[in-house]
Amino acid sequence: MPEVVTPAPKPRTGRTAHGRRRVRSALALAALELFAAQGFEATTVDQIADAAGVGRRTFFRYFRSKEDVVFPGHDERLAEVVELLEGADPAADPLVVLGRTAEVVLEMYLAEPEVSLKRFELTREVSALRDKEIASIDRYQRVFARYLRERYAGEPGGDLRAAVAAAAVVAAHNHVLRQWLKSRGELDAKRLLREAVEQVTAALSDRRPEPSVVEGEDVVVGVVRTSAPAGVVLKQLEDALREIR
Amino acid sequence: MPEVVTPAPKPRTGRTAHGRRRVRSALALAALELFAAQGFEATTVDQIADAAGVGRRTFFRYFRSKEDVVFPGHDERLAEVVELLEGADPAADPLVVLGRTAEVVLEMYLAEPEVSLKRFELTREVSALRDKEIASIDRYQRVFARYLRERYAGEPGGDLRAAVAAAAVVAAHNHVLRQWLKSRGELDAKRLLREAVEQVTAALSDRRPEPSVVEGEDVVVGVVRTSAPAGVVLKQLEDALREIR
DNA sequence: CATCGTAACGGCACTGAGTGCCACTAGCAA
């Protein structure tokens, strides 16, 4: 096993004119500028490397492919999501956990609006990039589905429910993100997603696996105002019922 | 406008040893055999063309890329689906229409099991192919979503519902297809999909658009038995509420 | 200060996908 683990990462204070971070961002910046100026396909890796002041070979040491420049750190974010789900409270409603996770993902996009917007423009025009993005979205969806599958394990049709619910949450997220991008960052995306996720969760979670309750006991459920939207009324009823149990 | 439209396509009965169809299927066959024997990436287009007895250049006249050999006629099928949706009964429940369409798509896969199974093996191993397939699935989902969006036009949150429902139906389809592929074609996929779609449709269609109710009116919702499953209780509550209105 | 190890770099050469161009040929119609 040649896994020597490199004695210590050594922060590497700062090289002459380079430094890992600097080179990487210089390449990304140069690439995005060139893409915007002359299009994605018309831009060669040579040009990007030249513009960043490094060799062509170095470009591929920082990015696996030309497409990858447009999606920086996607893998890390996915790993972050995985961690988030693995560390989630096992007692919590899986769909709620998933909804919160989707909100975290959305916030990743909202955190750097310029980058997200620029990427949006690019992915709309270049089909290769769009495909790449769809593939990476699918990876999130797979992670979501796996999480739900584990939580629904044992239930009949649990796998199907997991797949469908994951797809629904991801679709809600993407829809809100798209709206936000189309509005050029004006919309209150967080609130919209919260509402959307609430709707989705409500539609998908009304199939509970036989909760064990006290048998033969009659209860009176309190007063509700019908002037509220039906969803709210239902929620109130649900809460009341849960409290009484 | 040099749009001469070529006087008449002329079926072109049959050339010497070629013929469009023959060359195309020869290329596809040779490609799949080589992929199976030595892997996708290790196979060059040169080898495929040689094995099919045509020139390398000719390969690219029949397939846009090496990946395309694995997904023959995907565009045509998508077009078929579009037609199907455009010609659907406008009075029918959109979700039911979508479910039926998903069944049609599934049947396309079931129609040629060997091809589907072989492709499944390939897409599991080669990430480039998997990405390509995901992208093509997304195209179906887009078409589905567009159909629903048009049908839900005007409803508040209709776009969101359309996106989510389309994703859910596609997820159900994919889940069933995957199960069928994993069972190596043994399962009764048609029945499974019908059931799955039924479930999804049921979960997604119980959202009525803001029932207009009398304002400011307090109502007491009656007695329910908590020994019944929570789902039943909720349904009772809902029914009671609706009746009172 | 001298030496060594190492990590990043630049350059070179190579494979292979995909494209543009052009000459060739087989069938078909006048």
Added chain:
DNA sequence: TTGCTAGTGGCACTCAGTGCCGTTACGATG
């Protein structure tokens, strides 16, 4: 026979991506 056209094969070219290697700059160690 003479075009006309569609399909073909080959050549040359661009560019993405990879393997290899010599070089350089830095840090550590004595």
